[in-house]
Amino acid sequence: DAMVIQNPRYQVTQFGKPVTLSCSQTLNHNVMYWYQQKSSQAPKLLFHYYDKDFNNEADTPDNFQSRRPNTSFCFLDIRSPGLGDAAMYLCATSRRGGGGHEQFFGPGTRLTVL
Amino acid sequence: GESVGLHLPTLSVQEGDNSIINCAYSNSASDYFIWYKQESGKGPQFIIDIRSNMDKRQGQRVTVLLNKTVKHLSLQIAATQPGDSAVYFCAENIFSGTYKYIFGTGTRLKVLA
Numbered sequence: 452d453a454m455v456i457q458n459p460r461y462q463v464t465q466f467g468k469p470v471t472l473s474c475s476q477t478l479n480h481n482v483m484y485w486y487q488q489k490s491s492q493a494p495k496l497l498f499h500y501y502d503k504d505f506n507n508e509a510d511t512p513d514n515f516q517s518r519r520p521n522t523s524f525c526f527l528d529i530r531s532p533g534l535g536d537a538a539m540y541l542c543a544t545s546r547r548g549g550g551g552h553e554q555f556f557g558p559g560t561r562l563t564v565l
Numbered sequence: 566g567e568s569v570g571l572h573l574p575t576l577s578v579q580e581g582d583n584s585i586i587n588c589a590y591s592n593s594a595s596d597y598f599i600w601y602k603q604e605s606g607k608g609p610q611f612i613i614d615i616r617s618n619m620d621k622r623q624g625q626r627v628t629v630l631l632n633k634t635v636k637h638l639s640l641q642i643a644a645t646q647p648g649d650s651a652v653y654f655c656a657e658n659i660f661s662g663t664y665k666y667i668f669g670t671g672t673r674l675k676v677l678a
Binding site for chain 2: 455484491492493494495496499501504506541543547552553554555556557558559561
């Protein structure tokens with residue numbers, strides 16, 4: 452089945468130790484999104500790629516970076532995780548960014564920072 | 566703008582009753598909206614969508630209503646079941662240099678047996 456896959460599902464890292472979360476999709480969608488979701492809050496968009504074009508949200512900290520080496524894969528790099536970065540990180544895709552195209556989510560990666 | 570909330574509003578509904586979950590969106594130019602269901606520890610799951618040229622759309626047991634005049638969306642769930650217990654989010658598709666989705670605050674639905 453076509454889907455959005457996130458690995459790992461649970462990630463534990465130490466304060467200040469770089470961590471990378473991965474997302475892959477078999478939908479061949481143009482757009483890939485990364486969201487941060489904290490407990491009892493709505494998903495907050497960090498950035499997204501439209502094909503190879505990177506679009507950063509104005510309030511996304513510089514500590515968060517992303518890479519999209521090909522259509523199928525997208526990575527979220529947290530260069531120096533702080534305790535406040537503990538959250539669920541959600542990857543999503545859509546065929547195109549506008550015109551009413553459904554957005555599909557992966558299961559998320561739960562990040563714990565010790 | 567982005568929604569930030571520390572406490573999700575909760576709707577408690579008796580099993581078998583109808584549920585109505587409301588959402589206010591921010592941008593009058595938004596042209597597409599999605600309702601998501603999110604169960605604990607899982608990613609959001611698509612329920613139903615609606616385009617801005619419509620004011621009502623029905624699915625299986627769910628109906629979405631759109632009132633563009635007051636920038637309001639609602640999700641109606643008929644004959645609510647225990648499996649409907651989850652957090653529900655609306656998301657609007659907006660253009661701000663590029664198209665993206667902005668989520669509403671969310672509502673926790675609790676189904677009482």
